Amino acid sequence: MFDVAILGFGAIGQELARMLMANPQVRLTQIIVRPGAMQLAQQIAAGLSPDARVLTQLDLSAPHRPDLLVECAGHEAVMTQVIPALESGLPCVLASIGALHEADAVERLQSAARKGRTRVELVSGAIGGIDVLAAAALGRLDSVLYVGRKPPRSWQGTPAEEVCALSELTAERVIFQGSAREAAHLFPKNANVAATVALAGLGMDRTRVELIADPGIERNVHLLAVSGSFGSMKIQLENLPLPSNPKTSALTVYSLARAVGNAAAAMVV
Numbered sequence: 103m104f105d106v107a108i109l110g111f112g113a114i115g116q117e118l119a120r121m122l123m124a125n126p127q128v129r130l131t132q133i134i135v136r137p138g139a140m141q142l143a144q145q146i147a148a149g150l151s152p153d154a155r156v157l158t159q160l161d162l163s164a165p166h167r168p169d170l171l172v173e174c175a176g177h178e179a180v181m182t183q184v185i186p187a188l189e190s191g192l193p194c195v196l197a198s199i200g201a202l203h204e205a206d207a208v209e210r211l212q213s214a215a216r217k218g219r220t221r222v223e224l225v226s227g228a229i230g231g232i233d234v235l236a237a238a239a240l241g242r243l244d245s246v247l248y249v250g251r252k253p254p255r256s257w258q259g260t261p262a263e264e265v266c267a268l269s270e271l272t273a274e275r276v277i278f279q280g281s282a283r284e285a286a287h288l289f290p291k292n293a294n295v296a297a298t299v300a301l302a303g304l305g306m307d308r309t310r311v312e313l314i315a316d317p318g319i320e321r322n323v324h325l326l327a328v329s330g331s332f333g334s335m336k337i338q339l340e341n342l343p344l345p346s347n348p349k350t351s352a353l354t355v356y357s358l359a360r361a362v363g364n365a366a367a368a369m370v371v
Contacts, residue, residue: 104366107132107160107168109183110175111143113347114197114355118174119150121359127366130154131168132161134175134183162190170195170365172358177201177290181210184222188214194222195361197354200297203286203306225361228351229295229324231337236302242331246303248282248296251314251323256348261288262315271317278313285311291349295324303328322351 104127108115111133122130130151135143137158144156155161160171160183171187171194173179180201184194188211202208202224215221226232235246254268262268262277278285282300285293292313300309316323321340328335341351364370 103127103129104170104362105129105131105168106362107134107171109134109160109171109173109179111135111139111146111156112174113344114174114350114358116146116150116346117344117352117355118172118358118362119147119154121355122362123151125359125363125366128362131166132157134158134160160187160192162187162192168192170362172362173197174358180207185210185214188220188222189218191218191220193220193365195358195365196222196224197227197358198294199224199227199301200286200290200294202297202301203283208301223361224298224301225354225357227294227298227354227357228322228339228341229298229326230339231326231328231335232298232302234335235299235326235328238328238330238332238335239303243304244329244331245327246299246309247312247325247327248299248309249312249314249323249325249327250292250295251316251319251325252292253319253322253348254315254317256322256343257292257313257315260292262313266315268315271315274314274316274318276312277315278311280311282306282309282311285313289313294354299326324351 122128133154133156174197265277266275282296283306285296296311300306324339326337341353344350
């Protein structure tokens, strides 16, 4: 049996727990949450994965050490929980890739993984074509553009509210244009895709990002346009959001579940 710990138990973590229960090769053994979230997490976990322990710190002791840690807790947890886990030799899967916009974040993560003789996997999340982009980056990339288009409600609580009155939009409105690093800094809960695209391709500063609030759509639309020595690629996904969190595409959870399944499987496609 392949033992998994989930770091973070919000909308993504809860849906991931549901999906892991359907995989006979995988056993969810630990759910790591903030101290203030313990009681609610225990109540929810009892109905989803009653055998999993709800903790505030990852248990790496010999009887309980998991085979994999899956992070879906947000940017702060990447530095405070994932890095120590990597240094201990535990493989990790990362969802909060936008956290890596900080200047030294990528090096810190890589250094921790090297120290622990393990690795961290950055999942593709809500976007497709990352395999093509990463392969094309071995040649010459001329341009990489990511356009994220979401309903106005998905941009509530972000700097988009300083650009326009989201609830009053009757036509699409560009709320951000700039680099992937700037996007990840300003829109940390919405820009994981931009950071993923950047790390697979031209980097945080050369990857161009455009974010749009569009009252005419109900789905999260992600467009990736790439050109280089390999030729060109344009891919568009129209993702349904998680019912419990309109800022997150359901595909993000599927991507995490696939990463766990691949880690436990004898053959991977």
